[in-house]
Amino acid sequence: MIEVALNIAAIAIALALLCNGWRLFRGPALGDRILALDTMVINVIALILLIGMIGGSSTYFEAALVLAMVGFVSTVAYCKLLLRGNIVE
Amino acid sequence: MIDAFAYLVAGLILLGAAFLLLGSWGLVRLPSTMERLHGPTMATTLGVGSLVLASMLHTRLQSGTWSTHELLILLFLFITTPVSANMIAKVHLHRQRMADIIEPAGIAGEPPNPGNGDWATFEAPRPSIATSTADLKRLPGD
Amino acid sequence: MTLADQLIIAPVVIPAVVAPLTLLAMLRQRGLAVGLSLAGCVAMLAAAVALFGLAQDGAIRSYAVGGWPAPFGIVLVLDRLSAAMLGLSSALALIVLLHATLTAADRKGRHFHSLFHFQLLGLNGAFLTGDLFNLFVFFEVLLIASYGLMLHGQGAARLKAAVGYVVVNVVGSALFLIALGVLYGVTGTLNMADLARRIAVSGAADEGMLRIAGVLLMTVFGLKAAIVPLHLWLPRTYVATMPVVAALFAILTKVGVYAMIRIVPLLFGKGAGALAWMPSPWLFPAAVITAVIGFAGVFVAQAMRKQAAFALVGSTGTLVLAVSCWTQATMAAALFYLVHATLAGAALFLVADVTMRRRGQYDDAAVPSPRFAGQQATGVLFLASSIAAVGLPPLSGFIGKLFILQTTATTSNWIILWATILGTTLIGVIGFARAGSILFWKASPNGADPIDSPNRSNADLIAPTILIGLLAALTIGAGWATAQAQATAAQIFAPQRYITAVLGSVPR
Amino acid sequence: MIRLLLPHPALSATLLIVWLLLANSVTGGDLVLGAMVSLILPKVTAPFWPDRPRLRFGGALVAFLAVVLFDIVVANFHVARVILIRRDRDLRARWLVIPIELTTPEAITVLAATISLTPGTVSSDVSADGRALLVHALDVEDETTEIARIKRRYEARLLRIFA
Amino acid sequence: MVLTTLVLLPFVAAMILSLYARAGRVAQMVIAGGASAVGLGLLLVAAPTVLAGTPLSAQLTWVPALGLHASLWLDPLGLLFAGLILGIGLLVVVYAHGYLAKGEATGRFLSFLMLFQGAMIGIALSANVLLLLVFWELTSLSSFLLIGFWRDRPEARQGARMALAVTGGGGLALIAGMLLLGRAAGSYELATILARADIVQASPLYPAILILTLLGAFTKSAQFPFHFWLPHAMAAPTPVSAYLHSATMVKAGVFLLARLWPVLSSTDLWFYLVASTGLVTMLFGAAVALFRNDLKAILAYSTISQLGLMVMLLGFGTPAAATAAVFHILNHAAFKAALFMNVGIVDHETGTRDIRRLGGLAALMPITATLGTLAAASMAGLPPLGGFISKEMMFDQSTHAVLAGQSWLVPILTTLAAVLSVAYALRYAIGLLFGRTHVGEAGTRHDPGIAMLAPSVVLVVIAIALGLIPMTIAGPLVAAATGSVVGGRSPDLHLALWHGLNPAFGLSAVAVGAGALVLWRRAPVADWLATRSAPDAKRMFDAAMRSAFDRTRRVSGVVHAAALQRYLFVLFAVAIVFATGATLTSGGVYTGSRPRIPASAVAIVAWLGLIVATAAVVIVQRHRYLALLFLGVVGLVIALAFVHLSAPDLALTQIAVEVVTILLMLLALNMLPKSPPTLSSIPRRARDALLGGVAGVGTGWLAWAVMTRPAVAAVSAFHWANSYAGTGGRNVVNVTLVDFRAFDTLGEIIVLGIAGLAIYALLEPAVRVRIPRSNMPHSPDRHPMMLATAARALLPLALLVGLHIFLRGHNAPGGGFVAALVFSIAIFMQYLASGFGSTSERRRDYDHALIAVGILIATATGLGSLVFDAPFLSSSFGYVHLPLIGEVEMATATLFDAGVASVVVGAVMMILAQLGHLTQRVARIGAVSDEQAVP
Amino acid sequence: MSLEFLIASAIAVLTAGGVYLSLRGRTFQVVLGLTLLSHAVNLFLFATGRLVVDRPPLYARGVTDHADPLPQALVLTAIVIAFGMTALAVILSLRSFIESGSDHVDGLADPDRGEGEP
Ligand code: NA
């Protein structure tokens, strides 16, 4: 039963990723694209959690954790660049 | 008991997946940048949140031990998602204000004035809000 | 393990300690850093000489880093070839470092000494390693150090040229990795000896992939060695960098040749069945064109550094001509010539450096200038280094070329080979004579005031003189050197001994 | 002495908890290591916490967290309905300008984050003088009510926590 | 010992002279002359033995591998030559002392001269053909230096280069010839080679050997058509001309022919090639000499002609002809050296060498005139001088020679040449010394001092003696030398002025008479010639050279233009062509039998994302923000793939590296110009796309072929088995990194450290910033409040996570590298959110130290194992039981990993901070315009 | 579709894009190209260990079915090295641009922008 749920969830996340991708490519605003990539990162984190459950291991946990931290940094850096034309000042 | 537990896990998984999908669907479906910003919050909170819970319970179900580190993912996301959204909104506001970049204003239109002065994106923040470490260094008592 | 056994790691460990130490010292006291750097170089030369002595008994020594036996861990292998290359690079390094210090060229940037030792680390590692992936790593070390050194002193031209140099080599590294991937995918190993063993027994189904891996490796090595048409990056890079750095780089192209010499007889040698001597069909014509293009460049070059750079290309062509015959005799000739060509190429760059620092605005351009301080001494050095570079007597280049000509006489392509070597020698002679007579004889305008040189010291003549002295020593000791080369070639052409030394006699 | 050893007790405590969470276990080794880490890290990062806010732990904090969690869940379902059902032209997206009484950047940030974390509202900017928050709401009927709700449920509690 | 001394003496002298270039002129002359004199003395001591038929020899092993030995011998031929070289050398040194002006670089001159002398002695004494080659090329080099001695004169430089090109080129042919000869004969030792004439001549290589050898000999001896360099070599100071370009060096070719005569001659090919070349040269040189007006040019062409004569004689292949050749070598050396010295005196005293502007010098310089007349007479072949005898012998031999089946051809032509040589010799004597008096424009116009006169006196005396008492002074030497040439005892030698009334005498008489006649009727021909533009070999050579130079330069310039795109295209193309070739050769690259893994929906979606994102990167390449966003997707999908495909460490690393790369690009991106114009044309882009496509398909197919093959995990099975047992680590990937292949990792962190240093250096200097600013004004909010606050909250958490990842790396995904990246990102996040603190200047030194200390820690960990008598980087681990804490694993690998982490933090922070610093500098410059832009 | 096909085709597309972009004339495009190429190479190297789902190379007694750890270690090294090289290439491009005023890979001037050296 959990397995079924996991499979359904995987497909749902796949669809979510497609949605993100669509927005990323479509835009139109740069903000939309950054948002899409940021959301994509969240979905990938979820996917990694899912993969961990499917495999029954916590091996991939750190990847998700680091991704959570790192995805934020790159999103913020993009935004900072667009706002200030500079990311370190 | 185990069965009920498994149902709970499966339910949480499905709930999480549903909100992840919904969040991303909102991103596709909603009309402009400001509206779309609301989607991912769902993905983070109830989406990832349910999955984290599911994962913790799942580990308990499988190996009989408690797994807690998943909570940290949630902690990180809870700290970072609002900031990401804030920054993207600021970018949107900034680019909207600049004459040469036409970004659709969205349903809510142009943001109203705060009353006294302007928003930080448009006007340099007062020194009363110390944010940079360079500023902090000069504070007394350090 | 005895101290002698542990000595094998010294050429890697010494720079690995000295480079960060000089980096730290440089933060505090420059003199200390320079002293450390020179001392490190001397220590390395001493280690290299000791290892060379060790290799004299003809035994091949394998050193399992981390204690993990081959093919599971990384091994360093000391044989005559690696010992000779270590000696060559250490000797050259010391001379170049001396020159850089004496001429204060090292003061143009903060990291010269650290980068220099990192460069040596990469070189020495590449010469010693018995693991193909580890070879890749050391290639990267020596490359990135060379980027740093190449940029030393900076300036627009250097920066522009560096972009090309870096990008080309990054792509080269990508090819290297693909080749490694294929080799690992097919054989499951990265140890060279183990690869040799497994390639020898590989089936027909794997032949195509192994062949591709082989040609990709050769492409990468050809790029490093600057063999036509993969040489395009070299003249620009070596001209743009400081000549003292280019002098050290004289050995970089030889690393590519070294890798060919190391890999081909071992992996694709006589034991490789259908893959035996796989790269030879195209290596030979490429070498012919390389020699011709290189010396044609010497013929027309309008500046000393450019001439030196093309001479390096030409000498690599000559060298690879001999290598590409893949016989023991020609390999001996190639090895002797390799040593010579490295020193001669470095000498050309150092002399260019001396000329530049004395000629003021005239730089190293082959245009007449007013007389300058030390013109005669510089001219003599130029004469000697160009004689060496083209291979005229009395310096060792002549012996090297004779050796090559003699040993290739019985190969099927000997007529083309001889015509190439002798023809390019003539072109080179004419080119150097032209440049030298303009630079050191012609004065313009006649009777003009000599160029005012702020630096009256003749310290910059020391290192090039030592190099010429080494070349002379190589000439006088050619009997010994050629015997060494022959013994080394014999070892290279007995790959089974290498395999046994690394993997043990019992096939696993 | 204590201050020298424990410059930031709250942070140290948080770090210890996080460390144990990370370790996924509570063994002696984890505790000792965690204690070491949570003593060292605050010192290392001290330059980044020059005027750390005074926090009141206790009922207010627990209540605040509970309220927020509850609101998040509720808001999730609300926004889900909006996304799935509401047509664009019926969407009542609004800008809310929330006047704030919180003064420290930390408190304002927590408020803004809370607002953002409940789906349907996003903190978009702070006024230059730090007295107002610009919030984008996806679907609100009445701006004033919503502003009041936010101030009541979140800011009031935060004012007590960040005393 | 004697031989070695003979050879080394001049070199030692040369070295002393060059080291003490500032010594007095007299001292220098004493050194140079002394060396020659001592050599000559040694030679005289050795002469009796050698002439008695016992050659001296000395063997010094040099390069056994090549058969190149320092084998020297002194046989009669060598004795003759060495004597010439040293004797004339001595005279030339004396002469030069008078000739060279006070300000000239006498030391340099004499050292070059000694260098040359040594090389020549070497040629004469070499008993090994390879050794001979060494000296042979040395003569070309020293000749180059001597011709170019007056370095400011363009004709000196050109003449030197031309001589070097021609003789050096010939020398290269000779190298080939000697190597083939050695190969055919089975030895490079002359004695052996000379004894194997039959083997060599039977060898299929013989024609090649002969032609290549002749190329060497003919270029050196200025035989037609390689003669043209010699007249231009006259740009050298006259002592050089006298020494090198008449008496000795140019005779090296003749010497070589004589040397190899036993092994190469007596074939038809030899006869035709050598005799006819000599004959043509003899005629040609004489004819040209007659119409030159520069005294040195006259002598130069006469030398060409005389060399032709000797070559022809050797070409005849008979012992008697060889005798004549040997004797003429001697004669020619005497009179030609004397003549050159004579010209030098005239030039020195009158300031001109143009025969038309000189005349009647006999009145002003009687001694000079007498000496000149006598030498010219010998050259003309007038009795009672040595030249007469050798010319007689030549005529005698020519009457026996049959060329092209015609027995009359050779006598007629040699007579014609002799006629011409009489004519030019007479012209020299009459035109210069007698007749109407012209005295040039400058100079003292009287006989010079003893130093310049004495040497020619000696030479003229010898020339006379060679005519009057030839047998006494040269008989034994010529006989013995001929003996060595012909390889055995010489034919009965009878040198005498009077051989009776034979055809030779008749021809001699005809030649003298006709020669006078020709000189008398010369003027109209000369006038006629002056109106014609005869083909000039030098001009042709120069034109050919210039055209070769221009063409080569153009081609080389185009090929080696600075064009990275071309370098890369060639590199890719080479790889593709070779890989394709390899595939075709082997018949293909095949799919293997390993069962495939079906792909899930998520995998397909992710794959789709990667493909589309890659395509998007390519499409939006010019829109940089977009390109970076899509690149982010690529990285994300790859990380996901690593997670899916059982590579958690890779996923972690990929994620961490990706963000640092993106940050780096963002930092740099801001300063690069926005949306630059497209550069390449459509066909070019199509070409590149095709190349990319082929490369892609090829690589993909290769990957497919590998992946579908059954795995060969021979090595990694060991890693799996020994990971926990041998190192205490469960994460085999990490164990591989810090243990099995820690050496790789050491290299890898060094790469990163160096990258940090190199980047630091690149951004360190006060960069001249001229960056086009974007039109878009910036938001004034430097440090958004939420970001700053959240980043501060995240810092300790992130550091904690980093520490956690570091500590668990040995057993679970993680390790020093990823931990370090997490640290770096956490710190960088503070810069991003709150800007640089005031410590940022100082922290760059920390980064240096972090890199250095990290490498030292890693290396020291490796060295630690040496103490325990284990190889470098051997790891050690154990479990320590601590109270309260329990079992703790202690592994040296952890220390190593700490070094890794230190380097990575140092390098990454250095890169990011340094770059941030640059952007700040840029921002400061742009700050003013910013303020204005925002309303 | 098999995972093998997905990976192989991904490598193909990354390689093609990398090669194409690295042949462009602007430093930024070249850097993009090198990044794609390095992704391709890393995937390739990784793939030589064959594809294994859900069997990370974490040692446990008795486990025999696991992904090949060695290529993973190699890829890690390759990633780090490629990062260093890419960083250097980026900064070098930037410095070269600052110095010569042109972002052309050979530092050539842009005729239509009026910058760079004559
Ligand atoms: Na929200």
Ligand code: NA
């Ligand atoms: Na590694």
